[in-house]
Structure formats: structure tokens, C-alpha cells
Amino acid sequence: MASEKIQTLTDSTFDHSIGQPGLPVLVDFWAEWCGPCKRLGPIVDALASELDGRMVVAKLNVDENPSTAGRLGIRGIPTLLLFKGGRVVESVVGLVGKEDLKRVLEPHLAPAAAK
Amino acid sequence: MSDARHVVVIGSGPAGLTAALYTARANLQPLVIEGLEAGGQLMMTTTIENFPGFRDGIQGPELMGEIRAQAARFGAEIVQGTVTAVELKTRPFLVRTEETAYSAEALIVATGASARLLGLANERRLMGRGVSTCATCDGFFYKNRPIAVAGGGDSALDEAIFLTRFASHVTVIHRRDALRASKIMQDKALANPKISFQWNTVIDDVKDAGQGAVTAVVLRDVKTGDVSELPVDGLFVAIGHIPNTSLFAGQLDMDATGYLVTRDGTRTNVAGVFACGDVQDRVYRQAITASGSGCMAAMDAERFLESGS
Numbered sequence: 001m002a003s004e005k006i007q008t009l010t011d012s013t014f015d016h017s018i019g020q021p022g023l024p025v026l027v028d029f030w031a032e033w034c035g036p037c038k039r040l041g042p043i044v045d046a047l048a049s050e051l052d053g054r055m056v057v058a059k060l061n062v063d064e065n066p067s068t069a070g071r072l073g074i075r076g077i078p079t080l081l082l083f084k085g086g087r088v089v090e091s092v093v094g095l096v097g098k099e100d101l102k103r104v105l106e107p108h109l110a111p112a113a114a115k
Numbered sequence: 116m117s118d119a120r121h122v123v124v125i126g127s128g129p130a131g132l133t134a135a136l137y138t139a140r141a142n143l144q145p146l147v148i149e150g151l152e153a154g155g156q157l158m159m160t161t162t163i164e165n166f167p168g169f170r171d172g173i174q175g176p177e178l179m180g181e182i183r184a185q186a187a188r189f190g191a192e193i194v195q196g197t198v199t200a201v202e203l204k205t206r207p208f209l210v211r212t213e214e215t216a217y218s219a220e221a222l223i224v225a226t227g228a229s230a231r232l233l234g235l236a237n238e239r240r241l242m243g244r245g246v247s248t249c250a251t252c253d254g255f256f257y258k259n260r261p262i263a264v265a266g267g268g269d270s271a272l273d274e275a276i277f278l279t280r281f282a283s284h285v286t287v288i289h290r291r292d293a294l295r296a297s298k299i300m301q302d303k304a305l306a307n308p309k310i311s312f313q314w315n316t317v318i319d320d321v322k323d324a325g326q327g328a329v330t331a332v333v334l335r336d337v338k339t340g341d342v343s344e345l346p347v348d349g350l351f352v353a354i355g356h357i358p359n360t361s362l363f364a365g366q367l368d369m370d371a372t373g374y375l376v377t378r379d380g381t382r383t384n385v386a387g388v389f390a391c392g393d394v395q396d397r398v399y400r401q402a403i404t405a406s407g408s409g410c411m412a413a414m415d416a417e418r419f420l421e422s423g424s
Contacts, residue, residue, distance in 0.1 A: 031252075031255065033251065033252070033255070034249075034251070034252040035154075035158040035159055035176060035251070035252070036152075036158075036159070036249065036252060037252070039151065039152070039153060062255070063255070069256070073244050073327050073328055074243065074244070074256075075243065075244055075245050075247070075253060075256040075257070075328070075329075075348075075349060076242065076243035076244070076245075076246075076247045076249075076252065076253045076256070077243075077252055077253065078252075079243050091243075093242045093243030093244075094242065094243065094248075095151055095152065096151075097151050097197045097213065098197075098213065099197070099213050
């Protein structure tokens with residue numbers, strides 16, 4: 001289901017990945033048992049394609065990586081967190097549509113490349 | 116935009132998909148627009164024991180998968196899309212989504228209902244940080260922790276019982292002294308040693324937004340006015356649903372609580388528009404009644420189209 005553009009993060013790679021300078025990183029916190037998370041998956045895939053070059057997209061499976069979600073105070077999924085320089089600049093909890101997500105993320109993203 | 120469809124169904128819960136099944140079998144080539152919450156409310160449940168035909172119960176997502184596959188088998192076309200507007204003044208009706216638009220000679224509205232919230236500012240602030248409306252999604256985060264469930268119906272008790280798999284303790288907070296839930300659910304919950312009840316109690320606030328995590332709920336006894344705090348790590352809100360009808364404001368008749376008004380079966384005030392499932396049912400709201408009304412909507416739509424309107 002995940003597209004090639006999407007990184008898979010783990011408890012051990014998380015801090016390093018979201019702390020990199022450069023593009024904002026959108027992290028999708030999900031789990032196998034979570035229906036709404038699975039519904040969000042293709043939407044996040046589509047965003048990864050449409051906003052390629054303006055943000056990086058990553059996923060973290062909370063079941064396999066329980067400590068990261070706990071550290072970040074996440075007690076509900078799906079949760080999307082947008083990181084810039086290692087800090088959370090936007091958070092979206094629950095299942096939200098693609099256009100609504102784009103509106104929320106837009107102000108934080110790198111400018112669109114000139115065509 | 117493509118040619119007008121005979122039938123467009125908005126919604127993909129048991130009502131919408133049963134309507135799709137029946138209209139497909141009537142050779143009406145229905146188009147189902149499956150929204151964000153594809154599959155409807157049952158997608159967030161675990162075992163369903165009261166849908167006839169499954170004597171050992173069936174998982175919610177599995178049941179919806181079956182009904183979806185059944186509708187598709189007979190020719191229903193199912194597309195994903197978020198409906199943003201409908202125009203019902205003239206036929207064919209127009210249904211706009213984020214990506215495109217469809218026109219329909221007959222429209223079946225099966226948009227269902229979404230979780231009602233308490234309406235507290237801190238409830239929204241703490242959503243995903245201790246406040247939840249999905250026990251199956253979020254129970255995991257509460258292993259050996261105390262939680263509260265707000266509500267008194269089957270959904271609330273179902274969630275409370277499910278959450279005892281994880282939580283150290285579940286307190287059900289209900290504003291009356293009697294539960295709305297079915298007798299079998301009441302018996303199960305009352306007998307569960309991990310579940311206790313706070314009767315005649317409402318939730319006035321959720322703490323602690325400053326910490327960014329739920330630490331307690333502020334309770335008020337509606338009979339005495341006494342205020343107290345219950346320390347919990349999570350609050351699951353299961354106080355009912357509100358019908359998803361904002362799309363139809365000003366176009367379809369609704370009652371005072373937002374439910375679509377139907378008469379003579381599933382007819383709305385607009386000829387050629389039919390409504391089924393929870394979007395028009397304040398009373399029963401069961402998967403099987405939703406399916407039943409989906410069948411009715413399909414038959415009403417078929418007769419409407421046959422009559423050459």
C-alpha cells in the first residue's frame with residue numbers, strides 16, 4: 001500500500017529522520033488494527049506524490065514502535081504530525097480528507113517548484 | 116462530466132450498499148460514492164452478534180467487506196469521493212465531489228451519522244491525546260490505565276467491554292440512572308469486574324489541556340449538583356451520533372435534530388431523492404434496519420424510474 005516515496009520510521013530511526021534540516025516531514029502514525037488509519041493510507045500516498053519536493057512523508061507503525069508515540073503524547077490514531085527542524089508545527093488527529101489536509105499543510109511547505 | 120447515471124448512491128454503509136445491491140440487480144447500474152468513512156460505522160466495531168445470518172457473530176469490517184463485494188458482484192460501481200455539494204432543484208440531479216461531478220436520474224442518500232461529541236473545548240484540544248471516539252483504534256494506548264467512557268447505549272457499553280481488554284478499569288459515565296442499551300449488553304457490562312458506573316453524571320470538563328494529555332474528567336451529579344474529579348488517562352466519547360445531513364441543508368426536509376424526513380417508505384420532499392439508513396432514522400439505528408431501508412430505497416427508486424417521471 002505504501003508508495004516508494006514514503007519512508008518507514010522506527011523507534012530507533014525516528015529522531016534522526018525528523019531532525020534533519022531541509023523539507024518538513026509529515027509522519028503518519030498508524031497500526032494494523034486501525035480501520036481509519038488504513039483509509040488514510042492512500043490519501044497520504046496521494047499527498048506524497050502531489051506534494052513531492054515540498055515535504056517528506058514517513059510512516060510509523062505504533063504497534064511495532066510503541067515508544068515514539070508515547071514520547072510524543074500520542075494516544076489516538078490516525079495522527080499526522082508535521083515536523084520542521086525536529087519540532088511539531090502541525091498536528092491532525094483522525095481521518096481527514098485530502099483537500100482538507102492540503103489546506104492545513106500548505107502554509108508550512110516549501111514553495112512549489114516553478115514548472 | 117459523464118452522462119447521467121440511473122442511480123447514484125451517496126454512502127457505503129449497510130444502507131448504501133444494500134441499496135446498491137438491489138439497484139444493481141434491477142439492472143440500474145448504480146454508482147456508489149464511498150466517502151471518507153467507507154463502510155460506515157461498522158468499520159470501527161469488532162464482533163457484531165445481532166445482524167441476522169451470522170450465528171457466531173461476524174467482525175464489522177468483515178461484514179461490510181461481504182456486502183460491498185456482493186453489491187459489486189451484481190454490477191454496482193463503487194468509487195471513492197468526498198461529496199462537497201448536491202444540486203437537487205432539477206433532474207438529473209448533480210452530485211459534486213472534490214475531484215469531479217456526477218449526474219443522477221435518481222439519488223439515494225445513505226450518508227449515515229457521525230460520532231456526537233460532548234462539545235467541550237478541551238475535548239477537542241485533547242482529541243488523540245486522551246480523548247477518543249474509536250475504541251478499536253485507540254484501546255491499545257491504555258494498557259493497565261484507568262479510563263472513562265461517556266454514554267449509556269449499546270455503543271458505549273460495547274466500547275466499555277472491549278476496552279477492558281486493555282484498561283485497568285473502565286468507568287461508564289451516564290447522565291441518567293438507567294441505561295439505553297439492550298438487556299444483554301447491560302448484563303454483560305454490569306457483570307464485568309473491570310467496569311463501574313457513575314449514574315446521573317455529566318462531564319463538565321476534561322483535564323489537562325496545559326499538559327497536552329488527559330489526566331482527569333470533571334464530573335457533575337445532575338441531581339445534587341455536586342462536582343468531582345475522576346482521574347483517568349483516557350475518555351472515550353460514545354454518546355450517540357448526529358446525522359450527516361449538512362450537504363442537504365435548504366434542499367431536503369429535516370427534522371429539528373437534523374435527520375432527513377422520509378415518508379411513503381424512503382421518499383424525501385424531492386421527487387427522485389430517497390433516503391435510507393441512519394441519516395433518516397432516529398429511532399432504530401441498527402445495521403439490519405439500515406440494510407432493510409436500503410432495500411426499500413432501491414425499490415422506491417426503481418419504481419420511480421419505471422414510472423417515467
